[in-house]
Amino acid sequence: MKKFAACLLIGLMVWCSMPPSVWATGLELNTQADQRDLRQWQPREDGIVSLNGPWELYWNQLLTPGDFAAGSHADALTVSIPAQWKSYTMNGQALSNEGYATYRMKFTLSSEVAGQPLGLYFNNVATAYRFWINGELKQGNGTVGTDKKSMVPRNYPKVFFFQPRSGDNEMVIQVSNFSQRTGGIWEGIDLGDAEEIASLHRNRVMVWTFLTGCLLLMTVFSLFLYIFRKQEQAALWFGLICLAICTRSSLLGESFVYVLFPGLSWEWGVKLEYLSEIVTILSLAAFVNKQYPQEVIPRLFPLFVCALGMFGAFVLATPAKVYTLYMVPYILVLLLPAFLYVMYIYIRAALRLRSGSRTNMLGFLVFFATVVHEILYYTGIVSFGGLVSFGLLFFLLTQLLNLSLLFTRAIAQSEMLSIQLSKVIESQEETIRQRTSSLQELNVRLKQGNEELSRIELVRSTLLAEVYHDLSTPITAIKGFSKAMKTAVIAKEDAPRYAGRIYERSLMLEKLIDNVIELSQLKTGEIQFQFTQVPLLPFLRQLSYRYAEEAESQKIALLWEEPQWVLPPSKELRVTLDRFRFERVFANLISNAVKYTPAEGTIKIWAEFRPNDHSDTGHVVIHVTDSGAGIPESELPHIFNRHYRIPSTETTKTGSGLGLAICTEIMARHQGEISVTSTMGAGSDFFLTLPAQLGNFTADTDPINEGGAHGNDHSAD
Numbered sequence: 151m152k153k154f155a156a157c158l159l160i161g162l163m164v165w166c167s168m169p170p171s172v173w174a175t176g177l178e179l180n181t182q183a184d185q186r187d188l189r190q191w192q193p194r195e196d197g198i199v200s201l202n203g204p205w206e207l208y209w210n211q212l213l214t215p216g217d218f219a220a221g222s223h224a225d226a227l228t229v230s231i232p233a234q235w236k237s238y239t240m241n242g243q244a245l246s247n248e249g250y251a252t253y254r255m256k257f258t259l260s261s262e263v264a265g266q267p268l269g270l271y272f273n274n275v276a277t278a279y280r281f282w283i284n285g286e287l288k289q290g291n292g293t294v295g296t297d298k299k300s301m302v303p304r305n306y307p308k309v310f311f312f313q314p315r316s317g318d319n320e321m322v323i324q325v326s327n328f329s330q331r332t333g334g335i336w337e338g339i340d341l342g343d344a345e346e347i348a349s350l351h352r353n354r355v356m357v358w359t360f361l362t363g364c365l366l367l368m369t370v371f372s373l374f375l376y377i378f379r380k381q382e383q384a385a386l387w388f389g390l391i392c393l394a395i396c397t398r399s400s401l402l403g404e405s406f407v408y409v410l411f412p413g414l415s416w417e418w419g420v421k422l423e424y425l426s427e428i429v430t431i432l433s434l435a436a437f438v439n440k441q442y443p444q445e446v447i448p449r450l451f452p453l454f455v456c457a458l459g460m461f462g463a464f465v466l467a468t469p470a471k472v473y474t475l476y477m478v479p480y481i482l483v484l485l486l487p488a489f490l491y492v493m494y495i496y497i498r499a500a501l502r503l504r505s506g507s508r509t510n511m512l513g514f515l516v517f518f519a520t521v522v523h524e525i526l527y528y529t530g531i532v533s534f535g536g537l538v539s540f541g542l543l544f545f546l547l548t549q550l551l552n553l554s555l556l557f558t559r560a561i562a563q564s565e566m567l568s569i570q571l572s573k574v575i576e577s578q579e580e581t582i583r584q585r586t587s588s589l590q591e592l593n594v595r596l597k598q599g600n601e602e603l604s605r606i607e608l609v610r611s612t613l614l615a616e617v618y619h620d621l622s623t624p625i626t627a628i629k630g631f632s633k634a635m636k637t638a639v640i641a642k643e644d645a646p647r648y649a650g651r652i653y654e655r656s657l658m659l660e661k662l663i664d665n666v667i668e669l670s671q672l673k674t675g676e677i678q679f680q681f682t683q684v685p686l687l688p689f690l691r692q693l694s695y696r697y698a699e700e701a702e703s704q705k706i707a708l709l710w711e712e713p714q715w716v717l718p719p720s721k722e723l724r725v726t727l728d729r730f731r732f733e734r735v736f737a738n739l740i741s742n743a744v745k746y747t748p749a750e751g752t753i754k755i756w757a758e759f760r761p762n763d764h765s766d767t768g769h770v771v772i773h774v775t776d777s778g779a780g781i782p783e784s785e786l787p788h789i790f791n792r793h794y795r796i797p798s799t800e801t802t803k804t805g806s807g808l809g810l811a812i813c814t815e816i817m818a819r820h821q822g823e824i825s826v827t828s829t830m831g832a833g834s835d836f837f838l839t840l841p842a843q844l845g846n847f848t849a850d851t852d853p854i855n856e857g858g859a860h861g862n863d864h865s866a867d
């Protein structure tokens with residue numbers, strides 16, 4: 151892209167450096183010395199001729215073709231054009247550039263040429279003229295007069311067409327000048343085929359319109375840039391440069407500004423030309439100052455503003471005739487230093503490898519070259535001028551290239567930043583989402599914890615009240631017995647019996663305290679369970695054997711009944727339980743069964759497996775069935791409540807009423823439950839339901855022979 155832009159610029163540069171005649175027609179001018187005899191001239195083949203002369207010049211006379219026909223005219227000077235009047239001499243003295251004169255020339259055409267219309271291209275004639283071709287008056291430009299008041303200056307290229315005659319053709323031109331530093335026909339008059347002259351004019355107008363249009367577009371672009379982004383002051387100055395050059399270009403060349411604004415006087419046109427130059431050079435200096443602030447020489451710019459501002463005021467205050475006299479010092483003393491300053495900044499920036507400085511320098515060098523060319527043109531060393539506007543256009547294009555690169559980079563950078571930003575925002579959002587969700591989780595956990603704490607607190611306070619109630623009965627009894635013994639209310643021989651009762655109550659109290667604490671810890675969740683997988687049948691078999699002895703001491707038979715159902719080969723029934731806590735339940739059931747079964751009775755331990763459909767999982771039901779007194783049906787719903795004891799049974803007095811409540815809690819923690827069925831007089835069947843599964847017989851399950859982790863405590867009740 152950069153290379154393409156560079157090629158475009160070089161192309162433009164080459165195009166700009168071509169002479170104006172080549173842009174326009176591609177034809178070379180016929181510049182033979184004497185154009186009076188043009189009989190050999192074929193307009194279409196030989197191209198345009200410059201009517202350089204020789205011309206007759208009648209100084210300070212405004213003559214018409216009629217005067218010449220009447221022979222009433224004085225002696226003439228023989229001159230050639232283009233030239234200023236002051237370059238002619240009369241009686242050994244140079245003519246003045248101010249004055250009026252009549253030019254006359256006769257040129258001979260062949261009869262062949264006479265058939266086709268011809269065109270005349272008048273370049274700059276200072277500063278008003280009218281002419282006759284073969285006696286026919288053409289308006290020319292401005293109004294010719296014999297003094298400043300009677301004439302109206304107008305000075306820009308014009309085209310005229312006429313029908314030539316075979317043989318002699320007479321051209322009479324009246325010129326007057328009281329306004330400009332230069333006077334007379336100081337740029338040539340071209341004669342050619344009408345179509346060719348028209349096309350030359352059209353092409354030149356097109357080139358200058360193109361130039362002005364480009365500059366106007368750049369002006370609008372830059373000024374908009376500044377309006378939307380006030381900190382881009384470089385854009386403001388750049389816009390002003392473009393506007394000033396645009397104004398100057400519309401005044402120079404084909405000067406189409408006079409066509410657009412016919413009311414614009416010649417005086418104001420020239421003023422505008424000078425003022426636009428001043429604005430250009432000042433804006434250029436300000437522009438480079440903004441472009442390369444580190445290279446600026448601080449005091450120079452105000453100096454330029456003062457000097458050029460003063461000259462601008464001088465231009466506004468005086469007529470063109472006066473200030474144009476100072477053109478050379480103005481160029482050398484005012485414009486050139488400002489130019490050199492700009493160049494100095496660009497060279498320094500290029501040496502310091504500042505961004506875009508090389509393109510800038512290249513553009514400025516081309517511009518500078520065209521300025522030098524323009525100076526050479528005005529001093530008469532080169533034959534054509536007007537390149538300076540194109541040099542400036544080239545320079546401005548390099549600036550535009552830099553500006554575009556700058557913006558492209560800025561946009562690319564901002565795009566990159568916005569992508570990065572959106573990524574950061576995305577990750578931030580993700581973090582916020584995660585944090586919010588973990589905060590929500592924490593909140594839920596805190597809420598649960600809070601609820602748990604409130605529940606524990608409630609359990610504790612309830613327990614405290616209950617414990618107080620539970621303990622008060624045995625304590626009251628102990629207090630009563632011991633007081634009676636102390637105060638000798640009871641006979642001495644009865645003392646050991648009462649002491650025995652106190653001891654019994656103390657034991658009961660101890661058990662009660664243990665049970666209360668255990669139940670309270672179970673309810674608050676303080677007790678940690680250690681679950682292991684246990685092969686059920688060997689475990690139950692072993693427990694039964696262990697408790698058989700206790701039953702036998704009460705003359706009760708405790709029997710383990712092997713199950714009738716058969717497990718699949720190499721499979722075993724497993725349950726997940728905390729050995730110690732489960733044995734606590736088992737021991738309580740055996741203890742109750744022993745307590746409520748008379749001597750010679752039996753207690754049977756047996757188990758059944760209720761598998762889920764087509765599955766290795768299911769439930770086991772472990773039964774402790776006694777042949778005791780049984781429990782009335784009305785009492786069954788209550789016996790698992792704490793402290794519930796069936797009234798009117800003698801044996802209940804020794805219990806705490808907490809055993810089955812503890813069992814219910816423990817079974818609940820095993821995802822199981824405890825239930826009872828009973829028939830009065832026949833006995834009770836307490837059964838425990840637990841989740842179980844069939845597993846391959848392996849040695850990785852908890853070996854039962856090692857016993858519970860907490861020992862064989864079966865003094866539950």
Ligand code: ADP
Nearest residue numbers: 742743746789795796802805806807808809810
């Ligand atoms: P206790 O310490 O009083 O035995 P439990 O909670 O263990 O407390 O039992 C509650 C009540 O259930 C007992 O008081 C008793 O009346 C009744 N009970 C428990 N087991 C049996 C049983 N096997 N036969 C008859 N009644 C029983």
